[in-house]
Amino acid sequence: MRIDTHNRTSGTGKAGASGRAGARADFVPAGVDGPSRVAGAAPVASTTGIEAILALQAVGGPLEGKKKALRRGRALLDALDEIKADLLVGQVSAERLDALTTMLSQLRERSEPALDAVLDDIDLRVRVELAKLGRYPAL
Numbered sequence: 001m002r003i004d005t006h007n008r009t010s011g012t013g014k015a016g017a018s019g020r021a022g023a024r025a026d027f028v029p030a031g032v033d034g035p036s037r038v039a040g041a042a043p044v045a046s047t048t049g050i051e052a053i054l055a056l057q058a059v060g061g062p063l064e065g066k067k068k069a070l071r072r073g074r075a076l077l078d079a080l081d082e083i084k085a086d087l088l089v090g091q092v093s094a095e096r097l098d099a100l101t102t103m104l105s106q107l108r109e110r111s112e113p114a115l116d117a118v119l120d121d122i123d124l125r126v127r128v129e130l131a132k133l134g135r136y137p138a139l
Contacts, residue, residue: 072107079103080122083129097130 079100086092104123108116130136 072103076100076103076107083126092129092133094130094133094135097126097133098135100126101130 079096083092083096083100086096101123104119104126107119127136
């Protein structure tokens with residue numbers, strides 16, 4: 001960095017001149033017109049706003065629900081794949097069917113009728129398979 005001096009000092013006996021408001025700098029870096037003004041300090045906000053910020057963080061964002069639904073959907077599809085493999089072999093695990101029944105009861109949000117219809121069909125099929133094994137889960 002090259003430093004150009006625009007103002008020559010006439011002497012070094014000016015103590016305290018740099019502390020006054022509006023005093024000019026003795027040197028200015030190249031590419032800078034002059035010293036910039038420092039903005040005054042803003043008043044510190046009270047700490048009562050922290051509770052509001054923490055409350056907003058606890059609520060979660062608009063994508064939080066979508067991420068949660070996506071995780072649930074993937075878990076459900078994984079469970080259905082395991083049951084499909086069991087059906088192809090001819091040996092369905094009652095524990096997997098019970099776990100799927102529990103998962104289906106937790107997935108109900110009643111917000112999308114088409115999705116709820118698919119979940120109802122899956123639930124019916126799981127209950128039929130459990131009935132074949134002699135297990136009748138409560139509705």
